[in-house]
Amino acid sequence: MKGTRRLARVDRKTKETRVQVKIILDGSGYSRLDIKLPFLEHMLTLWAAHGLLDLEIKARGDLEVDQHHLVEDIGITMGQALTKALGDKKGIQRYGWSLLPMDESLVAVALDISGRPYLAFNLRLRQKRLGEFDTELILEFFRAFATAAGLTLHITQQAGGNTHHLAEAAFKGCGRALRQALAREPRQRGIPSTKGRL
Numbered sequence: 001m002k003g004t005r006r007l008a009r010v011d012r013k014t015k016e017t018r019v020q021v022k023i024i025l026d027g028s029g030y031s032r033l034d035i036k037l038p039f040l041e042h043m044l045t046l047w048a049a050h051g052l053l054d055l056e057i058k059a060r061g062d063l064e065v066d067q068h069h070l071v072e073d074i075g076i077t078m079g080q081a082l083t084k085a086l087g088d089k090k091g092i093q094r095y096g097w098s099l100l101p102m103d104e105s106l107v108a109v110a111l112d113i114s115g116r117p118y119l120a121f122n123l124r125l126r127q128k129r130l131g132e133f134d135t136e137l138i139l140e141f142f143r144a145f146a147t148a149a150g151l152t153l154h155i156t157q158q159a160g161g162n163t164h165h166l167a168e169a170a171f172k173g174c175g176r177a178l179r180q181a182l183a184r185e186p187r188q189r190g191i192p193s194t195k196g197r198l
């Protein structure tokens with residue numbers, strides 16, 4: 001509905017992790033992140049800032065095993081929160097895209113809030129670690145997020161690149177693309193699909 005504040009909270013607990021997410025879709029780019037993974041905090045700060053989403057996350061997990069469970073579960077919980085905040089998807093733009101340069105790196109992000117989860121991802125992340133962060137988990141994060149949010153999400157490298165720059169361009173670009181897709185279109189009366197549902 002027009003004017004309704006699109007906000008959701010999700011508290012997801014498993015034997016491996018606990019992740020609490022609060023998201024406001026019509027936010028100002030504010031974030032407060034307490035997830036014990038400084039590199040991912042850096043990336044999600046950029047995601048929120050460029051998406052003009054407000055994002056609060058507290059996450060704890062079995063980092064003594066490795067970072068995989070926590071990163072994947074943050075992606076899942078963020079996707080669930082996005083879906084919940086979106087509600088019936090009436091009056092949204094639905095599609096969003098971004099072509100984001102970061103010095104020598106260039107990443108294209110295109111997405112559809114389709115309800116049909118799909119991830120295409122071809123970033124060539126040559127450096128295996130960024131700080132303590134395992135760069136393989138960038139793909140895992142986006143897959144978990146796209147699946148839980150029901151997004152068709154394409155993240156494709158056009159030029160690159162320094163691994164940190166490529167990652168940063170992907171997260172900023174995803175935020176920018178979401179900002180477009182989540183925006184309300186006043187002339188769009190119902191659900192933006194000729195099928196009548198997404």
Ligand SMILES: [Mn+2]
Pocket residue numbers: 042164168
């Ligand atoms: Mn950076």
